[in-house]
Amino acid sequence: MKSADIRQAFLSYFEEHGHTRVPSSSLVPGNDPTLLFTNAGMVPFKDVFLGRDPRDYVRATSSQRCVRAGGKHNDLDNVGYTARHHTFFEMLGNFSFGDYFKRDAIRFAWTFLTEVMGLPKEKLWVTVHISDDEAERIWKDDMGIDPTRFSKLDEDNFWQMGDTGPCGPSSEIFFDHGPEVAGGPPGSPDEDGDRYIEIWNLVFMQFDRDSQGNLNPLPKPSIDTGMGLERVAAVMQGVHSNYEIDLFQNLLKAAAEATEHADTTTPSLRVIADHIRSCAFLITDGVLPSNEGRGYVLRRIIRRAIRHGHKLGARGSFFHRLVAALDAEMGDAYPELRQARGQIERVLLKEEEQFARTLDHGMGLLETALSELDGDTLPGETIFKLYDTYGFPYDLTADVCRERGVGLDETGFERELEAQRERARAASQFGAEYGATIELEGQTDFTGYERLEDEATVVGLFDS
Ligand code: ATP
Ligand code: MG
Ligand code: MG
Ligand code: MG
Numbered sequence: 001m002k003s004a005d006i007r008q009a010f011l012s013y014f015e016e017h018g019h020t021r022v023p024s025s026s027l028v029p030g031n032d033p034t035l036l037f038t039n040a041g042m043v044p045f046k047d048v049f050l051g052r053d054p055r056d057y058v059r060a061t062s063s064q065r066c067v068r069a070g071g072k073h074n075d076l077d078n079v080g081y082t083a084r085h086h087t088f089f090e091m092l093g094n095f096s097f098g099d100y101f102k103r104d105a106i107r108f109a110w111t112f113l114t115e116v117m118g119l120p121k122e123k124l125w126v127t128v129h130i131s132d133d134e135a136e137r138i139w140k141d142d143m144g145i146d147p148t149r150f151s152k153l154d155e156d157n158f159w160q161m162g163d164t165g166p167c168g169p170s171s172e173i174f175f176d177h178g179p180e181v182a183g184g185p186p187g188s189p190d191e192d193g194d195r196y197i198e199i200w201n202l203v204f205m206q207f208d209r210d211s212q213g214n215l216n217p218l219p220k221p222s223i224d225t226g227m228g229l230e231r232v233a234a235v236m237q238g239v240h241s242n243y244e245i246d247l248f249q250n251l252l253k254a255a256a257e258a259t260e261h262a263d264t265t266t267p268s269l270r271v272i273a274d275h276i277r278s279c280a281f282l283i284t285d286g287v288l289p290s291n292e293g294r295g296y297v298l299r300r301i302i303r304r305a306i307r308h309g310h311k312l313g314a315r316g317s318f319f320h321r322l323v324a325a326l327d328a329e330m331g332d333a334y335p336e337l338r339q340a341r342g343q344i345e346r347v348l349l350k351e352e353e354q355f356a357r358t359l360d361h362g363m364g365l366l367e368t369a370l371s372e373l374d375g376d377t378l379p380g381e382t383i384f385k386l387y388d389t390y391g392f393p394y395d396l397t398a399d400v401c402r403e404r405g406v407g408l409d410e411t412g413f414e415r416e417l418e419a420q421r422e423r424a425r426a427a428s429q430f431g432a433e434y435g436a437t438i439e440l441e442g443q444t445d446f447t448g449y450e451r452l453e454d455e456a457t458v459v460g461l462f463d464s
Contacts, residue, residue, distance in 0.1 A: 003246055019094055025044035038067065039072070040066060045060065050208055094223070106135065122149075168207055175199050203224040
């Protein structure tokens with residue numbers, strides 16, 4: 001079953017059960033300063049759950065584009081290392097706004113997986129929150145789930161969109177990819193492997209967490225579910241990794257051609273194929289590379305992709321050339337992407353040209369530092385110099401170091417940043433108000449103090 005057919009089957013199934021089909025919203029959450037990007041299908045419905053945005057429906061279904069590269073749910077560092085994480089992915093969801101609750105949510109999900117998708121029950125594992133006896137009874141007594149494939153967990157089964165906002169206990173469904181893959185079942189000590197892959201999370205929305213951390217009851221108990229399209233496609237197509245599904249085949253091929261690297265299973269090619277999706281969709285949704293907030297996250301993702309291309313031997317600009325393949329793959333489902341194609345290509349090319357000039361020098365410095373390393377930790381001063389002089393975001397340096405099994409002196413880096421901030425404070429006497437954002441477009445090296453101010457903003461966002 002192709003990804004597009006799964007998306008369609010999901011939306012139709014829930015439409016047949018009284019849900020209104022709602023198109024995907026932007027990756028930039030409307031009017032929500034608490035959130036960097038739309039990171040789940042429920043984000044556009046946040047105010048509906050809170051009772052502040054009445055709609056003329058109480059059930060909805062959607063396929064929402066999501067980015068998890070910052071904030072509460074940050075998967076950037078996982079990409080390229082696990083079979084199941086992307087920076088950009090599509091979340092299939094069904095929602096109840098004070099209408100049905102646990103029993104129907106569980107029944108819909110179980111019926112869709114085992115009857116509509118025809119998945120064998122013995123391959124599916126289920127978890128619920130440690131306190132949730134009601135959901136346990138529904139799974140065991142009504143759905144007849146085998147108790148050996150069922151467990152009750154704590155934090156893993158409490159979902160929240162961010163530090164504040166709607167949240168509640170959840171129930172997750174996992175698919176067992178078989179003993180050839182390493183990893184233990186959910187809740188076991190080796191659950192971090194990729195054998196049992198979480199495919200669907202059913203959240204029993206009951207609370208609104210406020211900024212003091214208190215849980216206030218929602219006006220009405222509600223349902224929010226999310227299933228990763230790429231993960232369920234891997235299951236349906238009998239492959240283990242998301243990168244082996246239909247949707248990624250042409251992207252990987254395009255990445256292989258653009259970097260002149262034939263082996264499409266190379267992690268770097270997977271990183272590039274992943275990153276073109278988040279970058280292209282972020283630009284579609286109006287984000288531009290910059291030195292602060294969302295734009296800085298986009299810049300970090302673009303630079304990470306370029307660095308991986310560089311690692312494969314690509315020396316010219318290659319990344320923007322993947323937009324055509326992405327358009328061919330996803331432009332039908334997302335006409336806004338097709339429409340923005342020219343703009344995406346221009347933005348990426350400009351960013352590539354800008355970064356290419358310093359990448360070689362920066363990598364040279366990093367290679368020298370790594371070869372001369374005394375011990376197994378890269379000093380903070382080196383990380384800072386790469387960042388300050390060569391525009392290497394912290395996680396880019398971390399990515400390279402991880403490949404070599406080298407740790408990072410994060411404290412030392414923070415100390416250098418703080419020293420730079422001090423100098424900035426002193427310099428602010430010369431006019432430019434500390435905190436003012438100074439336009440850096442077109443600049444090759446990042447030596448301005450304003451960059452640190454921006455970094456402070458970003459660090460703040462990431463700490464949250
Ligand atoms: P994991 O534990 O695998 O990181 P999660 O618990 O963080 O997943 P949820 O927040 O519950 O994920 O999101 C709901 C669903 O969205 C998941 O069950 C999964 O199918 C999908 N999903 C989450 N993160 C990603 C990602 N980075 N890439 C692709 N799909 C994802
Ligand atoms: Mg996660
Ligand atoms: Mg999980
Ligand atoms: Mg989950």
